[in-house]
Amino acid sequence: MLKLSFMTLISMMLMLNNKWILEMTLLLAIIFLMKIGKVPILKIRGMRMVLSASLFLFVIQIVFTQTGKPLFSLLKFQLTDIGLQRGLLISTRFTAIIFTGFLFVFITNPNNLIYSLMQVGISHRIGFSLITALRLITIFQIEIEKIYYSSLFKGVTYEIFPVKTFFRNLTNFFKLIFISIFEKVDALVRALEGRAFNSTNKRTYFREIEFTNKDLSLLILGIGIFIIFIMWIYGVV
Amino acid sequence: MLLIKDLTFKFLDATRPIIDGINLKVEKGDFILVTGDSGSGKTTLAQAIGGFLFSSDKGEICGEVLFKDESLREYSLADISQKIFLVQQNPDNQFCTLMVQDEIAFGLENQGISPNEIQERIDYALKSVHASELLKRDLRTLSGGEKQKVAIATALAMRPEVIILDEPTAFLDNPSIAQLTEILQELIKHKEITLIVIEHKYHEFLRFHPKVFSLENGNLKLLALENLDSFPYFKLIETSIGLKEHYLKKVVEFENVNIYRNEKRILQIEELNVREGDFVSLTGKNGSGKTTLLYGLLGLTPINGKKTFVLNKEYSDSRELGKTGQAGIVFQNPNHQFFTESVVDEINYPIDNYGRDIINRSDWLTKLLRKFGLDHHKNTHPIKLSYGQKKRLSVASVLSFQPKLLLLDEIFIGQSIKESVFLLKLILTYVVEFSAAVILVNHIPNLVNSYVNRTVFLEDGSVAFDGSPEEINSGRFLFGYGSHVKGENART
Numbered sequence: 001m002l003k004l005s006f007m008t009l010i011s012m013m014l015m016l017n018n019k020w021i022l023e024m025t026l027l028l029a030i031i032f033l034m035k036i037g038k039v040p041i042l043k044i045r046g047m048r049m050v051l052s053a054s055l056f057l058f059v060i061q062i063v064f065t066q067t068g069k070p071l072f073s074l075l076k077f078q079l080t081d082i083g084l085q086r087g088l089l090i091s092t093r094f095t096a097i098i099f100t101g102f103l104f105v106f107i108t109n110p111n112n113l114i115y116s117l118m119q120v121g122i123s124h125r126i127g128f129s130l131i132t133a134l135r136l137i138t139i140f141q142i143e144i145e146k147i148y149y150s151s152l153f154k155g156v157t158y159e160i161f162p163v164k165t166f167f168r169n170l171t172n173f174f175k176l177i178f179i180s181i182f183e184k185v186d187a188l189v190r191a192l193e194g195r196a197f198n199s200t201n202k203r204t205y206f207r208e209i210e211f212t213n214k215d216l217s218l219l220i221l222g223i224g225i226f227i228i229f230i231m232w233i234y235g236v237v
Numbered sequence: 238m239l240l241i242k243d244l245t246f247k248f249l250d251a252t253r254p255i256i257d258g259i260n261l262k263v264e265k266g267d268f269i270l271v272t273g274d275s276g277s278g279k280t281t282l283a284q285a286i287g288g289f290l291f292s293s294d295k296g297e298i299c300g301e302v303l304f305k306d307e308s309l310r311e312y313s314l315a316d317i318s319q320k321i322f323l324v325q326q327n328p329d330n331q332f333c334t335l336m337v338q339d340e341i342a343f344g345l346e347n348q349g350i351s352p353n354e355i356q357e358r359i360d361y362a363l364k365s366v367h368a369s370e371l372l373k374r375d376l377r378t379l380s381g382g383e384k385q386k387v388a389i390a391t392a393l394a395m396r397p398e399v400i401i402l403d404e405p406t407a408f409l410d411n412p413s414i415a416q417l418t419e420i421l422q423e424l425i426k427h428k429e430i431t432l433i434v435i436e437h438k439y440h441e442f443l444r445f446h447p448k449v450f451s452l453e454n455g456n457l458k459l460l461a462l463e464n465l466d467s468f469p470y471f472k473l474i475e476t477s478i479g480l481k482e483h484y485l486k487k488v489v490e491f492e493n494v495n496i497y498r499n500e501k502r503i504l505q506i507e508e509l510n511v512r513e514g515d516f517v518s519l520t521g522k523n524g525s526g527k528t529t530l531l532y533g534l535l536g537l538t539p540i541n542g543k544k545t546f547v548l549n550k551e552y553s554d555s556r557e558l559g560k561t562g563q564a565g566i567v568f569q570n571p572n573h574q575f576f577t578e579s580v581v582d583e584i585n586y587p588i589d590n591y592g593r594d595i596i597n598r599s600d601w602l603t604k605l606l607r608k609f610g611l612d613h614h615k616n617t618h619p620i621k622l623s624y625g626q627k628k629r630l631s632v633a634s635v636l637s638f639q640p641k642l643l644l645l646d647e648i649f650i651g652q653s654i655k656e657s658v659f660l661l662k663l664i665l666t667y668v669v670e671f672s673a674a675v676i677l678v679n680h681i682p683n684l685v686n687s688y689v690n691r692t693v694f695l696e697d698g699s700v701a702f703d704g705s706p707e708e709i710n711s712g713r714f715l716f717g718y719g720s721h722v723k724g725e726n727a728r729t
Contacts, residue, residue: 180573194323194344203349204351
């Protein structure tokens with residue numbers, strides 16, 4: 001819960017701020033936290049895409065923002081100070097928000113998160129929907145892999161042409177995936193019913209995710225920093 | 238304690254009931270074993286006794302299941318689960334949470350039991366299955382044996398009076414089966430729990446003197462214990478070792494090869510050659526890398542080192558090898574492998590995809606369907622076949638395009654000994670007839686070793702043994718399978 005609160009506060013700080021230097025400082029702080037949290041930054045799947053998108057946003061901003069003092073010009077292209085600042089602000093904000101998400105995902109045990117959400121009042125129906133979804137994702141990955149391999153070694157190529165064959169192969173593939181999903185869901189429903197799920201309103205919780213004094217202190221500190229930050233960017237202090 | 242009266246269940250689209258007027262009386266502390274061919278209705282019976290079918294929309298149910306003289310129809314499933322608990326065949330299908338501790342607590346929390354009592358029950362349940370060390374583990378990291386222990390612990394924590402285990406050994410290696418039988422022995426000893434075990438490999442449990450029933454044509458038939466063998470060891474089939482020695486051509490050649498899964502090295506293989514005419518039993522404990530080896534052989538997972546796939550040609554990836562039709566793979570679950578609307582289309586599907594020119598195709602397919610006992614179901618939808626028929630079709634549809642290398646991944650799960658032998662003989666015939674190489678992943682070496690000419694045993698990420706089944710059976714290489722590989726005595 002503490003991590004979720006921090007993620008929300010950081011995201012709000014990133015969205016409310018309009019100074020690229022502060023945005024950059026926040027990004028560096030997030031990268032520092034990722035390092036502390038041993039997040040394998042460069043090995044994250046999709047990282048190249050995130051950085052490419054960030055660069056694309058930067059280029060779009062400097063190309064299309066023509067207001068401000070010219071810093072550099074080449075043929076019809078003119079780089080202005082406002083364009084550069086906007087480019088840095090938007091691309092840094094985008095990267096920082098995505099990195100905040102990565103940080104949260106990598107250092108948070110989803111199971112603990114869902115149990116703590118249920119502890120603070122989220123319905124157990126929603127909570128266990130999320131938990132069973134997390135369970136099924138891994139199972140489905142394996143099942144889908146097997147269906148794909150099975151088709152591959154029966155001569156299915158999934159080449160787009162001829163289109164008719166491609167759609168036939170795709171339909172067959174998805175048909176098997178749906179059968180697999182129905183099988184698993186059927187077994188899961190049996191498991192839930194056989195364990196008295198949702199049979200009483202007096203459900204108890206064995207596991208308590210403790211909210212310690214340390215957590216409270218960190219939360220107060222985080223909110224304090226957030227308030228000072230907001231007051232500062234709006235010129236109150 | 239439990240009285241089953243004229244119990245009948247018919248699936249909606251079936252022509253006849255799968256269980257048909259079953260009567261059975263079960264006393265407290267009884268140990269009941271139910272066996273029978275795949276598709277005979279054992280799981281349906283288990284679900285009926287567990288109360289799952291009384292509210293099911295999958296078919297019609299008649300008759301009664303009485304628990305202490307009260308009909309289960311009167312109870313909700315939540316109430317029944319405190320009296321009768323069904324442990325499903327595949328523990329993965331049963332788990333509702335992510336951690337061992339949460340999983341055992343789950344049912345108890347749903348019943349509104351206090352955290353202190355839940356703690357006591359978790360401790361008791363895990364201790365009963367000798368798995369206290371698993372308490373904080375993530376379920377996804379457990380081996381097959383550990384998962385089965387947790388599934389049973391989950392049942393014990395609910396403190397039911399009857400526990401039904403649906404094929405508890407299906408996904409287990411031999412050491413895990415040995416541990417499971419020990420656990421069951423302790424449960425039976427005090428006669429506090431009534432156990433109903435659905436099992437093909439029932440021979441492991443005969444020493445506990447259960448009442449053994451065979452489910453045949455929808456009815457239970459009591460089998461006399463003294464007439465049941467321990468394990469039906471088979472005499473070595475002459476044709477398996479008489480595969481005209483080795484043919485010379487290597488189908489697969491591995492030298493100093495590393496095989497990876499999810500960027501982690503799973504197997505390190507110094508040397509592994511598979512030749513034409515090899516029928517290899519690939520075995521090892523749960524998690525030893527058997528499936529990874531199959532994936533490595535097909536180029537489905539990263540691999541480095543000197544490797545030659547299928548007759549001296551190296552393929553850059555699985556797509557390229559897949560396109561050749563030189564290799565085929567059959568997975569455990571047949572439902573994942575049917576792409577068409579009828580049995581005959583399924584058999585033709587890969588041949589057409591490959592554009593394979595099969596000599597006398599029509600004769601070959603007729604022969605194949607007949608051999609696999611599917612000739613009367615040519616136009617049936619694969620999904621409508623019985624489980625045993627589906628298994629046979631999944632193998633037949635891969636044999637149809639006559640691959641040189643055939644990989645079979647745990648195809649005997651859910652199959653009776655009789656059905657497994659039936660498939661083994663067909664595969665052996667294929668090896669001899671087409672000089673093919675077959676690698677068969679399995680957990681029943683004491684059966685399979687009678688048909689293969691080679692056994693490869695994986696342990697600690699490498700090939701621990703590669704030789705003839707006679708050497709394994711002589712007791713020189715037991716690898717934790719000691720209590721199950723009984724040695725030469727087994728053959729007498």
